[in-house]
Amino acid sequence: xxxxxxxxxxxxxxxxxxxxxxxxxxxxxxxxxxxxxxxxxxxxxxxxxxxxxxxxxxxxxxxxxxxxxxxxxxxxxxxxxxxxxxxxxxxxxxxxxxxxxxxxxxxxxxxxxxxxxxxxxxxxxxxxxxxxxxxxxxxxxxxxxxxxxxxx
Numbered sequence: 001x002x003x004x005x006x007x008x009x010x011x012x013x014x015x016x017x018x019x020x021x022x023x024x025x026x027x028x029x030x031x032x033x034x035x036x037x038x039x040x041x042x043x044x045x046x047x048x049x050x051x052x053x054x055x056x057x058x059x060x061x062x063x064x065x066x067x068x069x070x071x072x073x074x075x076x077x078x079x080x081x082x083x084x085x086x087x088x089x090x091x092x093x094x095x096x097x098x099x100x101x102x103x104x105x106x107x108x109x110x111x112x113x114x115x116x117x118x119x120x121x122x123x124x125x126x127x128x129x130x131x132x133x134x135x136x137x138x139x140x141x142x143x144x145x146x147x148x149x150x151x152x
């Protein structure tokens with residue numbers, strides 16, 4: 001398999017925040033990280049590693065669509081030792097009570113896309129992917145500590 005990331009080993013933090021848009025990744029890295037380094041820019045999919053409040057974190061664009069995030073998340077987990085990826089970005093809602101710019105924490109994700117099923121959930125051919133419960137609990141705990149409203 002030809003690598004799509006092409007970064008040196010150890011280039012990524014254990015935690016990756018993953019917006020889709022490469023320019024959003026750049027904005028986050030430029031405005032929130034210290035000692036930031038561009039660790040990959042293959043196909044202009046920008047990936048950075050730096051420090052946020054003393055904690056090493058990576059910001060990696062996923063590109064558009066399920067195949068792109070499938071490729072990048074697979075390589076990050078299997079080739080670079082990443083332990084958690086949190087998908088961040090904008091999304092729509094059919095619920096009137098959810099307003100623009102509010103935070104949503106997914107309890108599961110549904111797709112009929114075979115790339116999603118095969119790559120993201122490790123050959124589990126169910127249509128529903130469940131997030132890591134411990135990671136979601138940590139996100140909820142910190143949102144509460146920060147006084148942030150979050151929809152589940």
